[in-house]
Amino acid sequence: xxxxxxxxxxxxxxxxxxxxxxxxxxxxxxxxxxxxxxxxxxxxxxxxxxxxxxxxxxxxxxxxxxxxxxxxxxxxxxxxxxxxxxxxxxxxxxxxxxxxxxxxxxxxxxxxxxxxxxxxxxxxxxxxxxxxxxxxxxxxxxxxxxxxxxxxxxxxxxxxxxxxxxxxxxxxxxxxxxxxxxxxxxxxxxxxxxxxxxxxxxxxxxxxxxxxxxxxxxxxxxxxxxxxxxxxxxxxxxxxxxxxxxxxxxxxxxxxxxxxxxxxxxxxxxxxxxxxxxxxxxxxxxxxxxxxxxxxxxxxxxxxxxxxxxxxxxxxxxxxxxxxxxxxxxxxxxxxxxxxxxxxxxxxxxxxxxxxxxxxxxxxxxxxxxxxxxxxxxxxxxxxxx
Ligand SMILES: Cc1cc2nc3c(=O)[nH]c(=O)nc-3n(C[C@H](O)[C@H](O)[C@H](O)COP(=O)(O)O)c2cc1C
Numbered sequence: 028x029x030x031x032x033x034x035x036x037x038x039x040x041x042x043x044x045x046x047x048x049x050x051x052x053x054x055x056x057x058x059x060x061x062x063x064x065x066x067x068x069x070x071x072x073x074x075x076x077x078x079x080x081x082x083x084x085x086x087x088x089x090x091x092x093x094x095x096x097x098x099x100x101x102x103x104x105x106x107x108x109x110x111x112x113x114x115x116x117x118x119x120x121x122x123x124x125x126x127x128x129x130x131x132x133x134x135x136x137x138x139x140x141x142x143x144x145x146x147x148x149x150x151x152x153x154x155x156x157x158x159x160x161x162x163x164x165x166x167x168x169x170x171x172x173x174x175x176x177x178x179x180x181x182x183x184x185x186x187x188x189x190x191x192x193x194x195x196x197x198x199x200x201x202x203x204x205x206x207x208x209x210x211x212x213x214x215x216x217x218x219x220x221x222x223x224x225x226x227x228x229x230x231x232x233x234x235x236x237x238x239x240x241x242x243x244x245x246x247x248x249x250x251x252x253x254x255x256x257x258x259x260x261x262x263x264x265x266x267x268x269x270x271x272x273x274x275x276x277x278x279x280x281x282x283x284x285x286x287x288x289x290x291x292x293x294x295x296x297x298x299x300x301x302x303x304x305x306x307x308x309x310x311x312x313x314x315x316x317x318x319x320x321x322x323x324x325x326x327x328x329x330x331x332x333x334x335x336x337x338x339x340x341x342x343x344x345x346x347x348x349x350x351x352x353x354x355x356x357x358x359x360x361x362x363x364x365x366x367x368x369x370x371x372x373x374x375x376x377x378x379x380x381x382x383x384x385x386x387x388x389x390x391x392x393x394x395x396x397x398x399x400x401x402x403x404x405x406x407x408x409x410x411x412x413x
Contacts, residue, residue: 031046041105046102055086055090060167071213071366072214087102129149131356172384180249181250186205186208188242190240195222242334243368243375255319257321271381272333275375280333281333283329285316308326
């Protein structure tokens with residue numbers, strides 16, 4: 028089964044991801060992964076850290092002469108900032124004079140619960156890992172998965188639907204245009220007028236020392252009917268997608284298709300009528316289900332939305348209590364972003380790419396790309412002749 032593990036602290040020497048169960052024969056270049064890493068670092072509202080870190084991957088195993096060989100793929104991204112943190116992040120015993128200790132937990136972050144759970148008095152031991160710097164590794168894994176899925180015609184992209192109270196209104200119907208317009212916008216919103224207002228909201232939040240959240244929509248085109256399963260809870264594709272997206276830092280809601288809106292209307296306004304033509308086979312005239320029914324892809328584009336809360340580190344912090352003195356304090360400020368929603372969309376694409384790649388490999392198996400192509404081809408042929 029396709030799997031991965033990541034490791035690395037935000038100010039440690041590097042982030043590492045090891046992907047196992049990835050088939051042989053898939054063309055992968057560092058440039059493919061670097062492109063996605065760069066996308067994660069862009070976007071209006073990011074902080075100073077993004078100018079320090081220009082993420083580049085090193086592929087340390089699993090790829091030879093530009094193609095995967097079937098062994099675990101090791102991806103490493105160095106933290107350039109580590110040079111400034113060598114002492115404070117040292118694995119050696121003893122504490123240097125400047126440990127950069129954090130004793131003022133930030134409301135909304137993992138600091139307090141993490142310190143109590145892991146018996147730390149320095150929240151740095153928690154925030155170094157709970158920080159969304161970790162999502163860099165996930166984007167690298169997602170880039171690898173996108174390479175596999177691209178061999179089968181998948182396209183996965185995202186765009187911003189909302190920042191604060193500003194909602195995109197005029198969106199192109201064509202996915203190509205939607206993707207292109209979002210890519211051309213620094214808030215990754217395809218509605219130019221809304222994008223302008225979104226920039227304004229981000230600026231206003233920054234001026235107030237505040238932060239702001241929003242909603243991302245992720246669209247995956249190319250999934251054939253039948254990824255995932257209706258047969259057991261843990262095999263359901265929608266459940267796997269919801270878990271993967273909800274695990275992204277700051278995500279507080281996940282919807283598939285109509286999502287929460289489906290609860291407000293009657294069935295006649297929700298369910299997608301089934302049609303058939305010899306060219307297309309079974310298809311739908313609407314896609315309110317967001318491409319998944321009964322835990323399985325139904326052949327329509329998979330449409331997922333994620334709600335991101337405003338990030339917790341604020342220049343005008345909420346009150347907190349010092350871990351050592353128990354005295355009330357203004358929570359400590361780590362260097363921070365104002366709005367991460369444009370970047371977070373890239374992370375959500377990666378999370379979904381992994382889930383789809385795993386479901387795809389479960390359905391079509393195979394140790395090599397050629398074998399998977401044979402299995403996939405025969406299934407598509409079977410669907411056409413059903
Ligand atoms: C791409 C991205 C960047 C983030 N950057 C920051 C940041 O600079 N400062 C911050 O306080 N939170 C940031 N967050 C959110 C926190 O990591 C997150 O709120 C925290 O780990 C607590 O987890 P929870 O919000 O899921 O409960 C970021 C999230 C994402 C997805």
